[in-house]
Amino acid sequence: MIKTSDKKYDPTIFIIFGGTGDLTKRKIMPALYNLFLDNWLPEEFAIIGTSSSKMSNEKYIAELFSAVNEFSRTGKATKADWEKFSSHITFQDADITNASAFKPFGKLIDKYKKEWKTPPSIIYYCAVAPHFFCSIAENINKAKLDNDPKTTRIIIEKPFGSDLESAKDLNKKLLSIFEENQIYRIDHYLGKEVVQNIMAFRFANSIMEPLWNRNHVEHVQISVTEQIGIGSRGNYFDNAGILRDMIQNHLLQLLCIIAMEPPTNFNADEVRNRKVDVLKALRRIESGKIETMSARGQYSSGWIEGEEVVGYREEEKVKPHSNTETYAALKLHVDNWRWQGVPFYLRTGKRLFKSASIITIQFKEIPHNIFVSENTGPPKQNRLVISIQPDMAIRLQLQSKVPGLEMNLNTVDMVFDYAGSKKTDSPEAYETLLLDAITGDQTLFMRADQVEAAWEFIMPILNYWEKNTDQNFPNYAADSWGPENAEALIAKDGFHWFNLPEKNKKD
Known part of the structure; x- marks a missing residue:
């Protein structure tokens, strides 16, 4: 609208x-x-x-x-x-x-x-x-x-339920009083300006859609990292964990926007139908494969920007021997025609090196390399980097010749940067979502079947983690990029996590 x-x-x-x-x-x-x-x-x-x-x-x-x-x-x-x-x-x-x-x-x-x-x-x-x-x-x-x-x-x-059964029960009770078109299940991530722009970027530009599939995309990373700890939320977080708190809603919804098929129109239910299709196409992770398709962690004490911080188990209202995860990473597959064989890597965690929300789409290598250089090696793969925060930008990373007499290549960015292009301040997510509620537009709100499909996918992992405690917790230091098993999760496929670079340095 x-x-x-x-x-x-x-x-x-x-x-x-x-x-x-x-x-x-x-x-x-x-x-x-x-x-x-x-x-x-x-x-x-x-x-x-x-x-x-x-x-x-x-x-x-x-x-x-x-x-x-x-x-x-x-x-x-x-x-x-x-x-x-x-x-x-x-x-x-x-x-x-x-x-x-x-x-x-x-x-x-x-x-x-x-x-x-x-x-x-x-x-x-x-x-x-x-x-x-x-x-x-x-x-x-x-x-x-x-x-x-x-x-x-x-x-x-949010949180809309604490597991599949409680989500179903809450939906049932609400729907006994209200109709579905009256219920606005809010996820503030869907109201963020850059997240909304992903759909415009995909479906309003004819050059993007032919590239948006298994023929051209090597893998996708969705990363929401936080430098902060749990603050005063110990009571809630220790019973929830980051898989419930972040992946079940925020990260899976970002995945839906990236992986969804083009809707026939911008009608709220048509858009949400396509998102549900993605959740239903997610390959279920069998209990015997959870260790190889996921990683979890819990932060220990350390230093953040010169200030000493306590480990998770020392946080207020957290059990002293808690096995609640403060970091989670998953390797997922969307089993449909468009995405068959393309891995999606999701990760999120507390007390990490930087706070950032970034989606990275890595395109495949060129089929034949004619640019051979001892100095720079083969051309780097193209990437589409969608930065939700702290910077709001969409960057397409391409290879270009370095000015000079030799044929040397370098990575250049084609950038749509909100900070440099906007004429007015971008609205906060809650402004967008509240206005949609006023006008009766449910496009950016979760439907009952979306919520339940997300819980249905997450439940086997939650159940496994709750039954099989990790004896190595805490397993990553504050101010790091997370546990080693998360690096191993993606490294075994020949990839690495794309981290925010330090200032004045490139990844």
Whole structure:
């Protein structure tokens, strides 16, 4: 869907459960404020923040003001802009486990309906711990709050289930109250500007599609590395691990975008159908082959940019002998006509050397080399490097002659660099996703069968790792690129991980 700021949207009410939480302050409220600044919100809108805390409207708005000033991409809010925006905000304390506590929301909805004289869209945002998702849905139903399939939506944050059975159970409960077209399962990675641009890059350029297959692609790497540790998330992370936290959703969704077939149109369900096709085509890893098709690790203590950091087992709220993985790498195959025989390597981890999200498509060697040089060797293979963060860029690496009297070759980049080309700041992922929820566009949101297909693929690995603990943990130092078994996973195929180079150096 092409959006323009001139478009008029229906009046909208946002009811944010977890309205005083970290997610609301860091992501949701700055996103809504920036949409307001850029004239994307409807003229008539209301934001109702709710939590079990009791506080005045003034105190709540003051806390949000501090949060927006700290986390908004547009910097500190001006007094005039904030007063206009915050006039739409109301705080309502409520016990979200008690249906009777939802009655004030109904009164507020009725109030705005009378004021606006137009039926509003209503967005229930579950910015809470996962075990509250069902309670909120059930209490919306019990309290008889508005639930028109055409105008009512519910946004569910990740994690969507902790395994296949819990994901199926959550889908079943939500679908007993809402229709599928009302449920917006959010994965913020899909809202990132470069991730969205992959589809435009693939399907809007005739030169790319003929190369995007097993005839020309040697292998694909999808790498999301993080320099940070787990911070204050020890309680959650120690029961989840990075396979659940990152690969089941973020990395598998990136793989779907890279590997999907061209959709016949940009309709939300058509795009999501093609993504589900990829998940169904993933070759299942049998239990006897998991050790050869995967690698896992856990970080020990070390130094990050001159600061000493503790090992995972010393982190707050982590079991002292925990066997939870903080690093995971997989070798996958998509068994279809386009990708047969092309390996996809996924890796992600905490406390690594650099924070970066990069997709690298390595093309095959030229069939016959006529450029022989003792100085530079054979021409290097072409690569398409899609950098999601920290830099936002798409680079096609080609071979070119070095200026001079001899025929020497060097790698040059054809670059689309957001930093050098954009006229305005790129929106944050949550801005894109919230606007899509306002307009009813589910293209970037997960469908029930997508979520379940991803869990179905991951479960054999999860089950194997939980039953067979790794006796070598911790097995990689903080500030490294991960465990040796991850290097061996890809090296045995004759490849190596493409790491972010140090400054002023090339990979």
